[in-house]
Amino acid sequence: MAEWTKADLCIVGAGSAGLSIAAGAAQMGARTVLIERGLMGGDCLNFGCVPSKSLLAAAKAATVWRSGAAFGVDGAAPKVDWTRVRAHIQEVIASIAPHDSAERFEGLGVRVIRAEARFTGPEELVAGGIAVRARRFVIATGSEPLVPPIPGLEQTPALTNETVFGIEALPQHLLVLGGGPIGAELAQAFRRLGAEVTLIEAARLLPKDDEEAAALVRASLAADGVRIQEGAKAVRAGRDGSGVALTIERQGREERIAGSHLLVAVGRRPTVSGLNLEAAGVAFDNKGIRVDERLRTSNHRIFAAGDVAGGPQFTHMAGHHAGVVIRNALFGIRAKVEAKAVPWVTYTDPELAQVGLTEASAREQGQDPAVLRSSYEESDRARAERAGAGFVKVIASRRGEVLGATIVGRGAGELILPWVLAMQNGIGLKSMAKAIAPYPTLSEIGKRAAGSFFTPRLFGAGTRRVVRLLQRLP
Numbered sequence: 001m002a003e004w005t006k007a008d009l010c011i012v013g014a015g016s017a018g019l020s021i022a023a024g025a026a027q028m029g030a031r032t033v034l035i036e037r038g039l040m041g042g043d044c045l046n047f048g049c050v051p052s053k054s055l056l057a058a059a060k061a062a063t064v065w066r067s068g069a070a071f072g073v074d075g076a077a078p079k080v081d082w083t084r085v086r087a088h089i090q091e092v093i094a095s096i097a098p099h100d101s102a103e104r105f106e107g108l109g110v111r112v113i114r115a116e117a118r119f120t121g122p123e124e125l126v127a128g129g130i131a132v133r134a135r136r137f138v139i140a141t142g143s144e145p146l147v148p149p150i151p152g153l154e155q156t157p158a159l160t161n162e163t164v165f166g167i168e169a170l171p172q173h174l175l176v177l178g179g180g181p182i183g184a185e186l187a188q189a190f191r192r193l194g195a196e197v198t199l200i201e202a203a204r205l206l207p208k209d210d211e212e213a214a215a216l217v218r219a220s221l222a223a224d225g226v227r228i229q230e231g232a233k234a235v236r237a238g239r240d241g242s243g244v245a246l247t248i249e250r251q252g253r254e255e256r257i258a259g260s261h262l263l264v265a266v267g268r269r270p271t272v273s274g275l276n277l278e279a280a281g282v283a284f285d286n287k288g289i290r291v292d293e294r295l296r297t298s299n300h301r302i303f304a305a306g307d308v309a310g311g312p313q314f315t316h317m318a319g320h321h322a323g324v325v326i327r328n329a330l331f332g333i334r335a336k337v338e339a340k341a342v343p344w345v346t347y348t349d350p351e352l353a354q355v356g357l358t359e360a361s362a363r364e365q366g367q368d369p370a371v372l373r374s375s376y377e378e379s380d381r382a383r384a385e386r387a388g389a390g391f392v393k394v395i396a397s398r399r400g401e402v403l404g405a406t407i408v409g410r411g412a413g414e415l416i417l418p419w420v421l422a423m424q425n426g427i428g429l430k431s432m433a434k435a436i437a438p439y440p441t442l443s444e445i446g447k448r449a450a451g452s453f454f455t456p457r458l459f460g461a462g463t464r465r466v467v468r469l470l471q472r473l474p
Helices: 016-027 042-046 049-066 082-100 102-107 181-192 211-224 315-331 359-364 380-384 417-425 429-434 443-451 461-471
Strands: 003-012 032-035 111-113 117-121 124-127 130-139 143-145 173-177 196-201 227-230 233-240 243-250 253-259 261-264 268-270 302-304 343-346 351-356 370-375 391-396 402-409
Touching: 003 016, 003 124, 003 315, 016 032, 016 042, 016 102, 016 130, 016 315, 032 130, 042 049, 042 082, 049 082, 049 181, 082 102, 102 111, 130 315, 173 181, 173 243, 173 253, 181 196, 181 211, 181 343, 196 253, 211 227, 211 351, 211 391, 211 402, 233 253, 243 261, 302 315, 343 417, 351 417, 359 391, 359 402, 370 443, 391 443, 402 417, 402 443, 417 429, 417 443, 429 443
Parallel strands: 003 032, 003 130, 032 111, 130 302, 173 196, 173 261, 196 227
Antiparallel strands: 117 124, 124 130, 143 268, 233 243, 243 253, 343 351, 351 402, 370 391, 391 402
């Protein structure tokens, strides 16, 4: 072997989790090695959150241009230049890339190795001709698009989130296979930018979210002109001239749908290929590397963080994992992963945000929850902005403990945080209802939902009797 190096912490993967761990460890004085075989910044920067939200911003701009008439502002229909939209996406990525670059991390004192890593034993790996022996290792290799075993799909030109943002021209007719968050977001964005879009989902749109909230998102996509095929299983894929086609099966009947492009967005799988995890004594399966609540693998010298560790595949969870790993690996603090108050957001229009239990999942657990609601239509701010479609739904125990919250509507992703804090810190509905919300803001909707828990008691017959009695006193 050409070279040996020792480290306190060696991280494999320079995505959201790996970068956060490396930056924290190095700045705390640990000898840190970071290994990455692909692009610095991982999926989030290059193929995920950053480009997708940049695309959504472009689609929003086109929609704002179209929707001025309701406010008395008329204008011509927007002209979408896909070349410039794509340039906008790349400019945003380029503006963030220096923060995730090898140069920045080397400046923090991290040794960055740009090569593929392969474990050679439980305490050692090799990357780029360099053998690394470390006190602790972290596997943070993320996930990659899942391509389902549909006959003909391997021979059919298909896009994933790793390739869709680099296409040369706006699709004439985009077929989107998968109605989860990625499929829903991109279907709406491309439709608003001018493409015809057909979305195919085997279950229902956003199947993991509150069904009532998902119905509002569905109505919005349909109003935009997205053709939604739910309960439709893709059974064959193939070419259609210069384009593509999917054959779907629904209620025993088959239908062939042709388009110019196909986007596969049915989920993701953990990236573990080439790591030789068997040599390291690290157990894994098709869901990811098996970890305990402290993110330790079956080899307790090795941790796993981010998507590869299974569980919720969100960038913010990767950041949370980073803190758990640093506390465990560097300080020996028995930190555990937060499992209850994990929020997620689908950035469609309207946005859909969720934390904790939905109404359905609470009932499936045998609970009889209090279901509290407040509509965007009750908000003066929402009315002023013509954003009345949406609601806040809070799931609570009969004692006023917050078990979960669903928000669908404008700014839902920004409005979910107080409910995350409530769940994490045991803040009950009484405190949420007492908080002073500035007027006019959308945050009043959540406060109103919390207050509705006390409405029957506050304005009930008992309260009226007490008030009448008190008014008789001198």
